[in-house]
Amino acid sequence: MSEELRFDGRVAVVTGAGAGLGREYALLFGTRGAKVVVNDLGGSFQGEGASKRAADVVVDEIRALGGTAVADYNSVVDGAKVIETAIKNFGRIDILVNNAGILRDRSIAKTSEQDWDLIHAVHLKGSFKCTQAAWPYMRKQNYGRIIMTSSNSGIYGNFGQANYSAAKMGLVGLANTVAIEGEKNNIHCNVIIPTAASRMTEGILPDMLFNELKPNLIAPVVVYLCHESCEDNGSYIESAAGWATKVHIVRGKGCVLRTSIDEKATSPEYVKIVWSKVTDMTDAKHLDNISQASGYLLEVLENLKEGKIGGIEDTFKYSSK
Numbered sequence: 053m054s055e056e057l058r059f060d061g062r063v064a065v066v067t068g069a070g071a072g073l074g075r076e077y078a079l080l081f082g083t084r085g086a087k088v089v090v091n092d093l094g095g096s097f098q099g100e101g102a103s104k105r106a107a108d109v110v111v112d113e114i115r116a117l118g119g120t121a122v123a124d125y126n127s128v129v130d131g132a133k134v135i136e137t138a139i140k141n142f143g144r145i146d147i148l149v150n151n152a153g154i155l156r157d158r159s160i161a162k163t164s165e166q167d168w169d170l171i172h173a174v175h176l177k178g179s180f181k182c183t184q185a186a187w188p189y190m191r192k193q194n195y196g197r198i199i200m201t202s203s204n205s206g207i208y209g210n211f212g213q214a215n216y217s218a219a220k221m222g223l224v225g226l227a228n229t230v231a232i233e234g235e236k237n238n239i240h241c242n243v244i245i246p247t248a249a250s251r252m253t254e255g256i257l258p259d260m261l262f263n264e265l266k267p268n269l270i271a272p273v274v275v276y277l278c279h280e281s282c283e284d285n286g287s288y289i290e291s292a293a294g295w296a297t298k299v300h301i302v303r304g305k306g307c308v309l310r311t312s313i314d315e316k317a318t319s320p321e322y323v324k325i326v327w328s329k330v331t332d333m334t335d336a337k338h339l340d341n342i343s344q345a346s347g348y349l350l351e352v353l354e355n356l357k358e359g360k361i362g363g364i365e366d367t368f369k370y371s372s373k
């Protein structure tokens with residue numbers, strides 16, 4: 053085994069650390085030398101009520117293991133207060149794991165505005181507020197590690213989770229830009245897509261699966277992503293049951309809908325004819341950044357200008373039929 057990954061001198065804020073996944077992250081950071089802020093509002097899984105107990109219990113657990121921790125009972129929506137707890141107690145913030153979450157599952161037809169707003173407030177706005185509050189400290193010290201917590205419900209959709217899916221995919225977008233803006237200051241932002249047994253998934257996941265999905269199996273992945281030796285920035289990592297993988301968004305090769313650079317129009321009928329090529333994912337590729345996306349478009353235009361119809365040879369066969 054290689055050298056133990058340590059966090060001595062580092063300060064980690066884990067939101068929603070009073071239970072489930074967040075508790076495991078906080079415990080692992082605590083045993084690896086980080087000073088930990090255990091943030092938890094302590095309400096129900098639907099976001100009602102508040103209690104200091106959840107955070108207090110985890111702080112006691114970390115201290116019992118010989119670690120250093122303080123509790124923070126603020127809602128993540130008050131991100132400045134959460135980060136202030138780290139600064140007041142430990143004088144810095146190096147790691148922020150945006151993990152706090154609630155559920156208010158309803159089908160799209162039955163989702164109330166309150167169900168929508170609460171989910172977005174806790175997941176998306178809460179992560180934004182905590183990240184923004186940590187930002188000046190991380191920038192000044194030229195170091196930071198940030199995690200956003202997404203979900204397969206966001207990536208693929210899930211019946212009854214329109215509000216949650218939208219917020220969880222929003223976190224992917226937020227992470228994409230935070231990763232770009234932080235790069236020059238050695239602030240990395242990555243996304244965890246977990247599946248774990250917790251009060252959130254109890255009764256939803258089948259029993260057999262539930263017993264295998266221990267949240268402590270995901271903690272080492274998140275903790276590694278937050279280590280200074282981890283070079284990933286802007287990665288989406290899915291993990292569950294002692295397994296992890298990188299997830300990519302890919303783009304197909306596509307199909308040119310114009311026959312030359314002079315051709316300024318196309319038609320719904322032509323789009324229909326070539327639709328199978330538009331949606332063909334055979335040579336799909338991951339693009340690293342937005343410049344690659346626009347670069348490819350420029351290439352398409354360049355090819356059209358030069359009379360090269362790159363990528364549309366086959367479509368001519370259709371159109372000439």
Ligand code: NAI
Pocket residue numbers: 067068069070071072073074091092093094095096097099106126127128129150151152153154174178201202203204245246247248249250251252253
């Ligand atoms: P959990 O319910 O066990 O833990 C979430 C914690 O967040 C709770 O202790 C809760 O009190 C706290 N919290 C809720 N609202 C808060 C607020 N406004 N401010 C501060 N703390 C707040 O849930 P679990 O399963 O550990 O989930 C952790 C994260 O992982 C959530 O963001 C969840 O959406 C996400 N996730 C979990 C999956 C799973 O399979 N368990 C799947 C995909 C994503």
